[in-house]
Amino acid sequence: MDLGLGGKVALVAASSRGLGRAVAEELAREGAHLVMCARGAEALEEAAAAVRAAGTRVLALAADLSEPAEVARVTRAALDEFGAVDVLVTNTGGPPAGPFESHSAEAWHQAVRQNLDSVVNLVRAVLPGMKERRWGRIVNVTSIAVKQPVDNLILSNSVRAAVTGFARTLANEVAPFGVTVNSVLPGYTRTQRVDELAARNAQLRGTSADAERSVWEGQIPMARLGEPDEFAAAVAFLASARASYITGQNLAVDGGWIRGLL
Numbered sequence: 001m002d003l004g005l006g007g008k009v010a011l012v013a014a015s016s017r018g019l020g021r022a023v024a025e026e027l028a029r030e031g032a033h034l035v036m037c038a039r040g041a042e043a044l045e046e047a048a049a050a051v052r053a054a055g056t057r058v059l060a061l062a063a064d065l066s067e068p069a070e071v072a073r074v075t076r077a078a079l080d081e082f083g084a085v086d087v088l089v090t091n092t093g094g095p096p097a098g099p100f101e102s103h104s105a106e107a108w109h110q111a112v113r114q115n116l117d118s119v120v121n122l123v124r125a126v127l128p129g130m131k132e133r134r135w136g137r138i139v140n141v142t143s144i145a146v147k148q149p150v151d152n153l154i155l156s157n158s159v160r161a162a163v164t165g166f167a168r169t170l171a172n173e174v175a176p177f178g179v180t181v182n183s184v185l186p187g188y189t190r191t192q193r194v195d196e197l198a199a200r201n202a203q204l205r206g207t208s209a210d211a212e213r214s215v216w217e218g219q220i221p222m223a224r225l226g227e228p229d230e231f232a233a234a235v236a237f238l239a240s241a242r243a244s245y246i247t248g249q250n251l252a253v254d255g256g257w258i259r260g261l262l
Contacts, residue, residue: 004241006031010087011078013037013065013122016044018191019141020091022228026236028054032087035078037061057082065092065118066110075125084133085126087239090119090163091141094193095155097200103155115159120166127174136179137239140167144187144254152201164250171248180247182238187254188216189226221256 014020016038038044041062048060063070095111130136149157171181198209
């Protein structure tokens, strides 16, 4: 299936590792040019080199997107380099795990800056161009937690739910301009983030990281963790020309973990 992404420009946040990197690699395979950003310059450049090997143009920018000035710098550089951003994939690292009383007011503020404000600011920067061209794709990487909250992740459960409300409302506002807004909800996937959660849960419960992963696998009908490239394929489809009539949706890539009907 030709996804119609050849020559399109995609900005993928937090793309030096994990799900973000898998998404960047998948979009590159579909012929898109990439703007990749992440906080760690060394890991980002290594990821960008791997994506360039697919034969696509890549602009790699180390940045902390929780800072509005950094969002402005990245998006300005993207427009200077490519002239447009056709696809925006918002993606952020998860905030710290822990129960409510373990998190300070500053931890809450930081979670909002990192996981909500960064999304809003990225959209604000690229949306005018999408509307002017009457074509755009905004895909938010959120979490299964927005449909079924995950124990011990109160920061993520709360702030990612806010992103979901923002995205669903925005989808209706920009639909007349040919811009779609969707979210993809990763389940338990083989990433560094999931390894960190397994280690944290093991510490709290006096078990092992392997034992915690086994618990998750027991909750998943497919009986295994997901792979980053499986998640990336779903993002690429929603970013494509072929997904032109899909907007305002929350697509779980979770092996069946979410038990709800909707």
